Amino acid sequence: MKLIIKGGLVADPVTGKTELLDVVVEDGRVVRLDKPPTGADRTAMVIDATGQVVLPGLIDAHTHLREPGQEHKEDIASGTAAAALGGFTTVAAMANTDPVIDSRTEVEFVLKRAAETGLVNVLPVGAVTKGQKGEELAELGDMAEAGAVAFSDDGQAIANAELMRCALEYAKMFGRPIIDHCQDESLTNEGVMHQGYWSTILGLRGIPAAAEEVQVARDIILAGRTGGRLHLTHLSSAGSLDLLRWAKERGLPVTADVTPHHLSLTDEVVRRLDYDTGTKVNPPFRSQRDLEALRQAVGEGLIDLIATDHAPHHFDDKDVEYNYASFGIVGLETAVGLVVTNLVEPGILDWAGVARLMSLGPARLFGLKAKGRLEAGGDADLTIIDPKAEWTVDPAGFASKGRNTPFGGMVLRGRVTATIVRGRPVVLDGKLVEQ
Amino acid sequence: MALRRKDILTLEDMSVQEMQAILDNASSFKEILGRDIKKVPTLRGKSILTLFYEASTRTRTSFELAGKYLSADTVNIATTTSAIVKGETLKDTAWTVEAMGIDCIVMRHPIAGAPHFLARICQASIVNAGDGMHEHPTQGLLDMFSIAERKGRLKGLKVAIIGDIFHSRVARSNIWGLGKMGADVWLAGPSTLIPPEVERMGETFGSRGGRLRVTCRVEEAIEAADVVMVLRLQLERQKKGLFPSIREYARLFGVDRRRLALAKDDFILMHPGPMNRGVEIASNAADADYSVIIDQVTNGVAVRMAVLYLLLGGGGGEEAVADKGGEVR
Numbered sequence: 001m002k003l004i005i006k007g008g009l010v011a012d013p014v015t016g017k018t019e020l021l022d023v024v025v026e027d028g029r030v031v032r033l034d035k036p037p038t039g040a041d042r043t044a045m046v047i048d049a050t051g052q053v054v055l056p057g058l059i060d061a062h063t064h065l066r067e068p069g070q071e072h073k074e075d076i077a078s079g080t081a082a083a084a085l086g087g088f089t090t091v092a093a094m095a096n097t098d099p100v101i102d103s104r105t106e107v108e109f110v111l112k113r114a115a116e117t118g119l120v121n122v123l124p125v126g127a128v129t130k131g132q133k134g135e136e137l138a139e140l141g142d143m144a145e146a147g148a149v150a151f152s153d154d155g156q157a158i159a160n161a162e163l164m165r166c167a168l169e170y171a172k173m174f175g176r177p178i179i180d181h182c183q184d185e186s187l188t189n190e191g192v193m194h195q196g197y198w199s200t201i202l203g204l205r206g207i208p209a210a211a212e213e214v215q216v217a218r219d220i221i222l223a224g225r226t227g228g229r230l231h232l233t234h235l236s237s238a239g240s241l242d243l244l245r246w247a248k249e250r251g252l253p254v255t256a257d258v259t260p261h262h263l264s265l266t267d268e269v270v271r272r273l274d275y276d277t278g279t280k281v282n283p284p285f286r287s288q289r290d291l292e293a294l295r296q297a298v299g300e301g302l303i304d305l306i307a308t309d310h311a312p313h314h315f316d317d318k319d320v321e322y323n324y325a326s327f328g329i330v331g332l333e334t335a336v337g338l339v340v341t342n343l344v345e346p347g348i349l350d351w352a353g354v355a356r357l358m359s360l361g362p363a364r365l366f367g368l369k370a371k372g373r374l375e376a377g378g379d380a381d382l383t384i385i386d387p388k389a390e391w392t393v394d395p396a397g398f399a400s401k402g403r404n405t406p407f408g409g410m411v412l413r414g415r416v417t418a419t420i421v422r423g424r425p426v427v428l429d430g431k432l433v434e435q
Numbered sequence: 436m437a438l439r440r441k442d443i444l445t446l447e448d449m450s451v452q453e454m455q456a457i458l459d460n461a462s463s464f465k466e467i468l469g470r471d472i473k474k475v476p477t478l479r480g481k482s483i484l485t486l487f488y489e490a491s492t493r494t495r496t497s498f499e500l501a502g503k504y505l506s507a508d509t510v511n512i513a514t515t516t517s518a519i520v521k522g523e524t525l526k527d528t529a530w531t532v533e534a535m536g537i538d539c540i541v542m543r544h545p546i547a548g549a550p551h552f553l554a555r556i557c558q559a560s561i562v563n564a565g566d567g568m569h570e571h572p573t574q575g576l577l578d579m580f581s582i583a584e585r586k587g588r589l590k591g592l593k594v595a596i597i598g599d600i601f602h603s604r605v606a607r608s609n610i611w612g613l614g615k616m617g618a619d620v621w622l623a624g625p626s627t628l629i630p631p632e633v634e635r636m637g638e639t640f641g642s643r644g645g646r647l648r649v650t651c652r653v654e655e656a657i658e659a660a661d662v663v664m665v666l667r668l669q670l671e672r673q674k675k676g677l678f679p680s681i682r683e684y685a686r687l688f689g690v691d692r693r694r695l696a697l698a699k700d701d702f703i704l705m706h707p708g709p710m711n712r713g714v715e716i717a718s719n720a721a722d723a724d725y726s727v728i729i730d731q732v733t734n735g736v737a738v739r740m741a742v743l744y745l746l747l748g749g750g751g752g753e754e755a756v757a758d759k760g761g762e763v764r
Contacts, residue, residue, distance in 0.1 A: 200631055201447070
């Protein structure tokens with residue numbers, strides 16, 4: 001199948017340039033990028049991208065697809081449909097399923113189900129420890145061989161420092177990063193929101209920024225000592241950014257991501273939405289100072305990628321008292337809107353920057369050579385965005401089974417109009433294509 | 436004026452006028468409590484549920500009697516003998532009792548924000564009788580009433596709140612209420628039991644509001660105070676490492692006659708109860724003439740009558756207040 005995307009503004013994350021180019025795709029690969037006008041080709045399907053931005057397909061390095069075991073929250077079919085609508089052509093599926101993805105069997109199961117029911121590429125992330133119990137290493141080598149692109153006990157922190165050291169050391173043999181959700185449980189202390197003025201006012205237990213920072217510092221030291229690749233996911237505090245800067249200045253093998261939601265809201269939202277459990281997320285929304293530091297870090301290139309931490313939950317999991325509600329926010333279908341509204345529109349990021357953080361950055365994290373950039377010979381994974389389109393977030397209309405979001409009713413700018421996976425359009429005109 | 440609101444969840448969101456209306460009405464209702472026959476027909480035909488997810492002696496009894504004195508029908512759900520032990524959610528419990536025609540749910544719950552959740556899903560009026568570490572608005576109101584009764588005013592008074600501020604919903608409601616009414620509020624306790632950035636609450640008291648000061652020295656807070664309010668210390672906090680021992684707490688932060696000598700000559704001593712005698716408060720202080728701890732209990736009933744009346748009373752706005760004048764006096 002041949003496909004030409006005409007007249008779009010193509011953003012190149014490698015050169016940082018943005019120019020009007022036609023993208024010619026054949027048999028799932030990009031054949032060439034032409035200065036328009038490209039000659040007519042009756043055999044090709046044409047997508048008119050005039051006035052729109054064409055990016056290398058977005059990759060989400062942190063998605064909870066919940067399959068196997070929690071299909072009432074999400075499954076690979078619904079999660080990848082949400083991904084496609086959100087402009088993601090590839091998602092990394094986190095390991096905290098039931099059973100946990102901690103051996104070859106589960107890795108192969110996810111790949112098989114993704115092949116059967118997935119609309120976009122799915123990359124399994126294996127657990128670092130058996131059952132994510134934080135006690136013994138899982139079979140990282142076997143999982144890497146089966147297709148696990150990284151290892152993470154996300155949802156749980158790896159509390160034991162010696163185990164974390166071993167994980168970094170051991171994973172190094174397979175060239176795979178350890179993705180750590182940094183949280184010192186003794187400091188988290190049953191907290192449910194950021195510890196600060198608003199937790200004081202609301203009488204909710206606070207999670208201090210130090211709970212994250214203490215473990216970020218530990219992990220950075222261990223990465224430096226072992227040379228193992230460390231990826232710090234969903235950083236939320238200004239203090240963590242200082243530590244990350246310190247690590248990068250020394251050339252340590254450390255990368256980091258932040259989420260669109262942490263780049264959009266502060267802890268004040270728990271008060272504004274009157275204890276709405278859609279605001280309950282871990283790490284929690286932090287202070288105004290933290291939000292500004294995160295945005296600045298994204299702007300200056302300290303942050304390597306943006307990841308959604310898409311965490312769908314069932315209605316019942318959130319329709320309870322605040323402390324009883326599950327942590328998590330769905331992110332796939334609001335990511336582009338939040339990034340455009342809060343980073344592109346204010347001038348913090350340009351489109352090449354978006355491509356770097358949402359496509360090239362995650363591709364590099366997972367060592368995906370044919371993804372993350374737009375060039376002849378690469379995979380024809382493409383995302384087309386109308387940068388000016390305004391839309392209102394309507395959780396009831398999500399393709400995800402999860403509607404847990406604090407962004408319902410919010411007006412955002414920047415909408416995904418088309419998503420193309422290996423040369424095949426899965427979203428056109430902002431709607432899923434009938435398969 | 437009547438309260439033009441469905442629920443009473445916090446003193447943070449309550450205006451000075453609303454608080455004043457409750458305090459004024461409470462004075463009238465207190466008179467009923469001294470009568471031989473303590474009953475007026477004001478809320479006849481209204482039904483009130485007390486739904487307590489935590490143990491309580493005075494608050495639950497106080498609400499129940501307040502309702503009964505106003506001729507409302509009051510029922511009580513004890514969480515240990517209800518379907519709640521079978522795992523029924525708060526939502527289902529609330530909808531179940533609402534389907535039986537309950538007009539008002541008075542709820543105590545260990546989780547902050549639980550009454551807000553209830554208020555969103557119920558038609559019935561919700562009164563927060565304490566939610567986690569958040570607020571206990573009727574306790575704040577009864578404390579303000581007790582102070583105003585003795586001092587004739589709230590504005591300009593120095594009120595010292597001593598103890599575990601961090602975990603105290605009583606402290607938060609009093610800070611909002613007293614601060615907005617113009618009192619100068621001092622908080623004192625061990626640094627581990629002072630919540631982060633609590634002093635910022637003082638920035639929102641408004642132009643007529645008082646000041647908020649925070650200290651770890653009990654003496655500094657008590658010095659020249661008009662009111663000393665001692666908070667209950669939950670003894671199990673010590674196990675979490677927040678302070679080393681009950682003994683050291685009593686020595687450094689316990690309120691006794693020696694420390695109270697620093698207060699104004701005509702100061703009053705308060706405690707929301709239940710007390711740990713010999714820990715946060717010495718017996719010889721709690722039982723002294725300046726203690727109004729028992730008055731607080733009586734005033735609790737009067738204030739809760741005022742709250743229930745203004746929330747449920749006929750719905751006639753200004754007229755409802757006027758009608759009540761005739762009935763009560």
